Every structure is written in structure tokens, then in C-alpha cells.
Amino acid sequence: MEQRLNSWSDYPVLPFVRLCYRFEQSAFFQGERRLLDYLFLFLEEGRYLLTVEGTEYELLPGDFALIQPGQLFTTKGIGRCLVPNAHLDFFYSPLREQSFVTTPGQTNLASYMELLQPRLNDFPSLQLPVKLAPRQPQQLKELLYRMIGHFKHNDIQSMLLTQKLATELLVLLITDYEESSSARFEDQQFAAKMKSFLVSHISSTVSVVDMARHAGYSESHFNVVFHRLFSVTPHQYLLGLRLDKASELLAGTDHKLDLIAEYCGFANASHFSKAFKKKLGCSPRAYRK
Structure with a gap:
């Protein structure tokens, strides 16, 4: 389900709160599911275990979590759990x-x-x-509590206030986690x-x-940054470049293999x-033929 979305302008932001309440239950387990919308939650009391796409997260009182559309997850409560939460869309859909x-x-x-809502990520x-x-x-906590308070009422003013608070929630999340333009530029330059x-x-x-x-980094920091941007180690990336170049020479020249x-x-x-056979599944001579 993962994809890269090019522009915010293609997905109008218009939050819509579908469900918003304080979940309260003791010692429970909810099996696997995927959401069509977002689930934003705050642990007020208890111990809460989220397993999302195979990774377990422990939430203690005061912790926040966000489940994004399409993610496979389970929830488990240990002891009495009080979990204010909201199911909501962030983007407009005529089918909401x-x-x-x-x-x-x-x-x-x-x-x-x-x-299915577009994912923020x-x-x-x-x-x-x-x-x-x-x-x-x-x-963020007060915003969620106010949202729950307004959601209880069905009048137009309460509905508008609920959606307004959902917009404020999205602004806070983006402000906290949007990568700065200077950081993006630094990555591009690197x-x-x-x-x-x-x-x-x-x-x-x-x-x-x-x-x-050459990058001006320590070796350890360089390795971390390189892997984050290229998803492989430096030597794996260099090997890929070498094999790409070798493929070009095999296809476009009559050079001998040792050259x-x-x-x-x-x-x-x-x-x-x-190295060539391990990566491409055939020998250089077979590739040339």
C-alpha cells in the first residue's frame, strides 16, 4: 500500500472526525486489523501495547500514538486502561x-x-x-480532550469546533515532524x-x-547518513555503480574481461x-552474448 505522494495540493486538507471518545477497559486484546482512516490516541491511565507492522510499542501514561491508514496493527491493554482517542480523516473525500x-x-x-485515506508518511x-x-x-492533550467534549454534541457549532480542533491537531503533528527545507537541501547536497x-x-x-x-563527517555518522539516504552501505552502493558500469562496457564494447x-x-x-554473477545471476560472458 505504500506510495510516494507528490504534492499536498492534490489532496485537500479538510479534517473529519468520525469517532472521538474515551475508551475504558481492563485487560483486553484486539486482534489484527487495518484502518481506512487515522487513529490518534493518548494513554491517560494503564499500560498499552501497540504492535504495528510487526513492531511492538509500549505506551505508558502520558504517551501519544498515531496509527495511519492501511497499517496492520493490534492493541493490548494491561490493567485498567483509559485511552482518549479519535478516528478521523485528514483529507477530503467525497466518499467520506x-x-x-x-x-x-x-x-x-x-x-x-x-x-482509504492518504498516509501522512x-x-x-x-x-x-x-x-x-x-x-x-x-x-496536544488538551486539544484532544476539547475535541471529545465537542464531539458529544450534535449541534452545528459543536461539529464545526470539532473539525477546527482536528485541523489544529494536524498542524501540530506536521510542525513536529515535517523535515525542514534546509535539512532536505543538506541531504540532497550530500x-x-x-x-x-x-x-x-x-x-x-x-x-x-x-x-x-570527503563528506566532512566522522566515519560512524557518515555510515548512518549514507544508509538513511541510499538504503545500502557505502560499499554496496559502490559495488552497484561498478557493476552498472561493467554492464555498459560489456554491452557497448569489445573490451576483454580483465580490462x-x-x-x-x-x-x-x-x-x-x-561479483557480476552473484548480483545479476549470469556470467559476464553470458550477459555479453
């Missing part, structure tokens, strides 16, 4: 009245994909964890700088220390052949 709060056991949403520069760490927890450096060193022996020094190995930074033709 047809949407609903799913129940435990409802994991296949294939028949309801037109009702699928927008560029936004990454919200399941267990939130808000900068203004008291403000990625471009390292790609250029590694492309220019395809045929050379280059260590992680060399890479880190291609030299051009692409491999110790010898044997080393090149083993």
Missing part, C-alpha cells in the same frame, strides 16, 4: 460518509481502496513515528556529492574512511566475474 471504523479481524481492504519530507514525542504534549565522488572513483580503491573524509575489471575497480577478472 461511506467510510467507517474497521473492526478486529478486518485486514483486507481491497474492496474499500477508494475509501507518503508525502515528501514528512515521517511520523507510531509513538509520538510531541514538543507540546500538554497542548547525496549528489557522494554519488559524484564514487562515480569518479569506480576504478580506484576507496575506503569508507576516504568517503567520510573491464580494471576499469571498474575489481581486483581481477575472476573477482569481477564472481
Whole structure:
């Protein structure tokens, strides 16, 4: 279900609170399900275990959490739990009245994909964890309590106030977790700088220390940043560049394997052949044919 969404302008923000109340129960377990909307919750009392996409999160009094649409999760309460929460849409949909709060056991949403809300984490520069760490927890708590208070009433003023508070909730979440433009620019500069450096060193022996020094980072910090941006280790990325270049040379030249190995930074033709076959599933000679 994961995708990258290009622009906020394609998804009008118009919060809609579907359900908002203080859940109270002792020693319970709710089985797997996926939501069509968002679940925002605060643990007022008790101990609460959330398992989201296979990762367990422990919530203690004062903790907040956000379950996003489509995520597979279970909930478990230990002792008496008091959990103020809200099920809500953040984005406008003409079909919002047809949407609903799913129940435990409802994991296949294939028949309801037109009702599924876009995920916040699928927008560029936004990454919200399941267990939130808000900068203004008291403000967030009071906002949720006020939302619950207004939701109890069915008059138009209470409904408007509820949606207004839901908008304020979204603003707080985005403010806490939207990546700054300067941070994005720094990441873009790092990625471009390292790609250029590694492309220019395809045929050379280059260590992680060399890479880190070129980036101006310590080796440990360099490894963390590199993996976050490229999703592989520096050596894995460099190997990929070398094999891509080797594939080009195999397809576009008559160079012998030992010369291609030299051009692409491999110790010898044997080393090149083993790496090539492991990555691409066939030998360099078979690839060339």
C-alpha cells in the first residue's frame, strides 16, 4: 500500500472526525486489523501495547500514538486502561460518509481502496513515528480532550469546533515532524556529492574512511547518513555503480574481461566475474552474448 505522494495540493486538507471518545477497559486484546482512516490516541491511565507492522510499542501514561491508514496493527491493554482517542480523516473525500471504523479481524481492504485515506508518511519530507514525542504534549492533550467534549454534541457549532480542533491537531503533528527545507537541501547536497565522488572513483580503491573524509563527517555518522539516504552501505552502493558500469562496457564494447575489471575497480577478472554473477545471476560472458 505504500506510495510516494507528490504534492499536498492534490489532496485537500479538510479534517473529519468520525469517532472521538474515551475508551475504558481492563485487560483486553484486539486482534489484527487495518484502518481506512487515522487513529490518534493518548494513554491517560494503564499500560498499552501497540504492535504495528510487526513492531511492538509500549505506551505508558502520558504517551501519544498515531496509527495511519492501511497499517496492520493490534492493541493490548494491561490493567485498567483509559485511552482518549479519535478516528478521523485528514483529507477530503467525497466518499467520506461511506467510510467507517474497521473492526478486529478486518485486514483486507481491497474492496474499500477508494475509501482509504492518504498516509501522512507518503508525502515528501514528512515521517511520523507510531509513538509520538510531541514538543507540546500538554497542548496536544488538551486539544484532544476539547475535541471529545465537542464531539458529544450534535449541534452545528459543536461539529464545526470539532473539525477546527482536528485541523489544529494536524498542524501540530506536521510542525513536529515535517523535515525542514534546509535539512532536505543538506541531504540532497550530500547525496549528489557522494554519488559524484564514487562515480569518479569506480576504478580506484576507496575506503569508507576516504568517503567520510570527503563528506566532512566522522566515519560512524557518515555510515548512518549514507544508509538513511541510499538504503545500502557505502560499499554496496559502490559495488552497484561498478557493476552498472561493467554492464555498459560489456554491452557497448569489445573490451576483454580483465580490462573491464580494471576499469571498474575489481581486483581481477575472476573477482569481477564472481561479483557480476552473484548480483545479476549470469556470467559476464553470458550477459555479453
